Amino acid sequence: MTSLSGLSFLKAKFPKIKLLIEAEHHKKIPKHLKLSTAVNQAAQSNIFAEYQDRKAYLHNFDYPEKEAVQFLSSLQGEHIDHIVFYGIGMGYHIQHFQKRFPNATYSVYEPRLAIAEQAVTHITKEVFEDVHWRSFEISTSPSHYLHFLQSFIDRTPGTIALAILPSYEYLFEQETNHFKEAFDQILKHKRNNMMVSQKFGLHWVENSLRNFKHVCHTPNIFQQKPYFKDKPIVLVSAGPSLEQEIPYLRQMKEEQSAYIFTAGSSLSVLINHGIYPDAACSYDPNPLNYRVVDKVKDQKIDRIPLIFGSSIGEHILDEYPGEKLHVITTQDTVSSYFFPAVNTGYPVVQDASSIAIIALQIASKLECGLIILVGQNFGYHNGNQYASGIDYVNPTQQFDPKLSIQTEDVEGNMIYSNPSFLSMKKEMELYIKMLNPKQVINTTKGGAAIAGANFMSLTAVIDQYLSANTIDSNWMHQQELYPLHHIEPAKYQLEQEHQKVQKSMVEIQHIFRDMSWYVQEQQIESLSTLFPIFDTAFDRWLNNGFSKMILIPLNRVHYERLYQQVENIFQEQHPVEKAKAILYYYGSFMQQIEKSYTTILPLYKQL
Known part of the structure; x- marks a missing residue:
């Protein structure tokens, strides 16, 4: 068994690592992280790490292999299809895992490039050659772990477990906690998606096949990025606080001080008040989703562009009177096959539990400046779940406190919510952290507090951040379609x-x-x-x-x-x-x- 020199073999097995390392190799080890190698009497190598005010060996100095056995003992008897190791360390836990679970697949996430570079000079080639080692990821940015987990968990079937090297929990406590929280949340979201898939799996594929003609003959919204880059945008949801903000939304519309996008049913509310948004967003594969645009069709309004997710219920598209643009979603494997993002240069939007989260992704990927959330309650307000003016929703539906959950609102008070709303809230918070948009402000009075989106009243936002004639009302001009020769x-x-x-x-x-x-x-x-x-x-x-x-x-x-x-x-x-x-x-x-x-x-x- 011969040890490696540097990362050459690792690069060969995991080509993506090569690009990451080449982009980072010129950077010095952060001053607050000091690493040194040590060898015990049994000639077993270790790394001594000093990070901020904490110091520790990555493994038990005298008995690293015994520690690895104890570390993995919790997996005994568990049914696990795939395990994610947080921290490569010196690989003792990985070697023991290979021996103890020879047929189990696993991946490794290493938050410190400097540790990986030192570790692989001591880890044997045979360890890396294990066919069950599926992926290896090295962090290169503070939000890297979120993108990794989102992609990795989505594409990995079966039961996934997380094993965190104890020394990492001590040395890098905050980062480790963030990783654990995101892992649990994204895994929970995937389980929820499985339930949704059971209900809508056929709709997603059927709609993607039916809608392909619409994707071919409508522009991708991200083609219009130059119109939106650094511009303020309002994302309007149908929460019960929306009605309080109608006068200010009308003011913004008249002054052209920010783009206004509706998320789902809020479109009906704005039309009832004579406000035509700059675009309406919809994505639901449910056949009943056509009701979202009923008022547009009934009143033959042709001045509201529709931004549709490509796996949307088809009947919305056939008779929509206005302009249409699309985003390709992760549930649409048909459009992704014919128009892969690597060729078009346009991002694919992750499917989500709420159209508001889809709209947030669109705004962020358009590189809008200020993103303003309106009517995003994620809870009850005066006993109501939704704003009035939505024909197919009963806004006065009361809640049973025994079946509800309390959560903190934007002013520090406790309000009632429900598990569905809170799940969506956590998902939006995750996307805000992952997308890292320039600035998100939540203006929803009486709504649940949203991490990453500070609260400010809409009137204060208008006074402090917005100016008249900021946006281009002709943003739909100069459209191009995909080339279809292929x-x-x-x-x-x-x-x-x-x-x-x-x-x-x-x-x-x-x-x-x-x-x-x-x-x-x-x-x-x-x-x-x-x-x-x-x-x-x-x-x-x-x-x-x-x-x-x-x-x-x-x-x-x-x-x-x-x-x-x-x-x-x-x-x-x-x-x-x-x-x-x-x-x-x-x-x-x-x-x-x-x-x-x-x-x-x-x-x-x-x-």
Whole structure:
């Protein structure tokens, strides 16, 4: 076993690390972080770290391996599909994990580049070569961990656990706590998304296929960034405090002192008061979402541009009388295939639990200057959940204090809210931290306090921050559409993948038939031969372009459930029992795939 020199092998295995390190290598180690290496009597290396007023070895100096055993003992008996290690240290815990859980996958997040650079000179090449080590991330900015967790948790199926090296909890206490909080929150959001996926999974894919023609023939909102960069923008939500701000929104509209975007149902409230926003934002895949723009359609208002999420319920788009622009969302795998962000240069917006959070992302990615939140209560106000003037919502719906939760409002008082509102609030706070917009002010009187958005009355904001004739009311001019010359070749390539996936599904069914026969006949040797054939066939299906774009998004929840059983199936030693488990879990999954494939095929053929 030979140790590495520097990060050469690590760069080879994780190419992204190479770019991160090359961007950072010229920077000196921060003055408040001092590192030195030490070796114990057993010739085991360690790092002694001094950070601010704290000092510690990254591992137990005398017994680092024994400490690693104790550190990982809490994982005993737990069902974990993937583990994230916070801190690479000198790798003793990783080496022990590889021995104790040889088939478990894991990733490593290291908050200090300087530690990583020293550690890899002592960690053996064999440790890095482990095929189950899926990703390695080194922090290069204060908000790096948020982007990593958002992307990593979203794309990693199954149960994910977090293991934090104890020395990091002591040395880097604040950063570690932030990481833990974000990990828990994003993981919770993913679980909630799974419940939403169960309800809307089919809608997302169906809408993405149906809406593709609209995406092709409408501009991307981010094309208009020059009009919005450094300009103030008001994001109007439909909370019960909205009605108090109507006079000031009218003033801003008349003075053209800030762009006004509505989030969902607040559009109806503003129209009722004769205020036409600069744009209306909507994204909900629910077929009933058309009600959000009913007033626009009924009154044939053609002066309010609609910014739609690309997986929105289709019927909104077909009859909308005004201009339309789109944002591609993470739930739309169709548009992302034909117009990948790496080619267009336009960002993809993360799906979220609230249109207000989608609007916040849009404003931030447009690089607006001041972002002003209006009507963002995240709680009840005078017993109401929503502003009046929304035909399909009962604003006077009362709440039961026994079923509600108290939270702090913008003035330090306690107000009633509910779990749904508070979950959305935490999600918005996470996005404010992650997006790091220039400035966010919450003007919602009586609303819940939002971390990262200081409270100020809307009148004070107007007086202190806004000036007349700041925005360009003709921001919709000079639009360009995507070039479409590559669409037909891309469709041809997708159809090739479609034909391959059809063959893969037939092949897997044949394997299931043979496997079932071998189980019935107790043909142990034949089963042992068939297992690697099945693994290859299923991997071929899993990595197929059509599967990734259509079939897996259609069946996210079923895929997650299957993945939770993979380790148990892999660990099963008896061939007959292993085959039974494959037939049950993979068989049920492929039945669901066949069913959804039959449902979606007519829409795919119309693409």
